[in-house]
Amino acid sequence: xxxxxxxxxxxxxxxxxxxxxxxxxxxxxxxxxxxxxxxxxxxxxxxxxxxxxxxxxxxxxxxxxxxxxxxxxxxxxxxxxxxxxxxxxxxxxxxxxxxxxxxxxx
Amino acid sequence: xxxxxxxxxxxxxxxxxxxxxxxxxxxxxxxxxxxxxxxxxxxxxxxxxxxxxxxxxxxxxxxxxxxxxxxxxxxxxxxxxxxxxxxxxxxxxxxxxxxxxxxxxxxxxxxxxxxxxx
Numbered sequence: 624x625x626x627x628x629x630x631x632x633x634x635x636x637x638x639x640x641x642x643x644x645x646x647x648x649x650x651x652x653x654x655x656x657x658x659x660x661x662x663x664x665x666x667x668x669x670x671x672x673x674x675x676x677x678x679x680x681x682x683x684x685x686x687x688x689x690x691x692x693x694x695x696x697x698x699x700x701x702x703x704x705x706x707x708x709x710x711x712x713x714x715x716x717x718x719x720x721x722x723x724x725x726x727x728x729x
Numbered sequence: 730x731x732x733x734x735x736x737x738x739x740x741x742x743x744x745x746x747x748x749x750x751x752x753x754x755x756x757x758x759x760x761x762x763x764x765x766x767x768x769x770x771x772x773x774x775x776x777x778x779x780x781x782x783x784x785x786x787x788x789x790x791x792x793x794x795x796x797x798x799x800x801x802x803x804x805x806x807x808x809x810x811x812x813x814x815x816x817x818x819x820x821x822x823x824x825x826x827x828x829x830x831x832x833x834x835x836x837x838x839x840x841x842x843x844x845x846x847x
Contacts, residue, residue: 657833666837714831718776
């Protein structure tokens with residue numbers, strides 16, 4: 624099983640600033656990686672797939688990068704609605720998720 | 730707009746079988762992959778399995794012996810059965826759609842909490 628490790632567990636950032644979230648795979652997943660945003664009581668929302676392609680309707684302030692084992696989700700200028708939990712997911716071999724990064728208001 | 734809606738009992742007794750249905754509206758169940766994913770309270774996400782509209786399936790190896798996913802194309806819905814449940818199976822269960830085996834989940838149901846308790 625491919626283990627996905629996200630860091631940090633909690634990230635405190637002020638609105639308007641940039642947030643950088645990391646995701647590491649225990650073995651290469653090529654570019655078979657997605658990012659999701661989840662707010663309390665809601666289902667996850669697909670943000671990024673193929674490591675760097677924004678899903679339909681996702682604002683340009685969200686960007687993904689990386690390949691192989693190291694991936695990054697960057698939110699360029701945080702808006703109030705961006706504070707949530709973010710998950711990465713690999714779909715190279717079966718499907719596994721990271722444990723999540725909670726993005727909180729500083 | 731595609732919508733997914735889970736339904737089923739919110740409480741299941743230990744050792745019994747959990748059964749959930751996901752109704753797909755606003756689009757056909759054909760030509761996509763349909764998954765079940767769960768999230769224990771306060772924890773992360775775990776993929777349970779998927780099926781293609783043709784009926785072919787793939788399950789999480791850790792759950793494979795207890796999981797069955799089936800489709801009813803005439804009703805545009807698919808179902809999950811998880812047998813011999815324990816308290817560890819208590820979770821919010823989501824159904825979700827992906828365009829292929831190698832893509833993210835672009836549509837999700839709202840999720841339904843299933844508690845395993847006597």
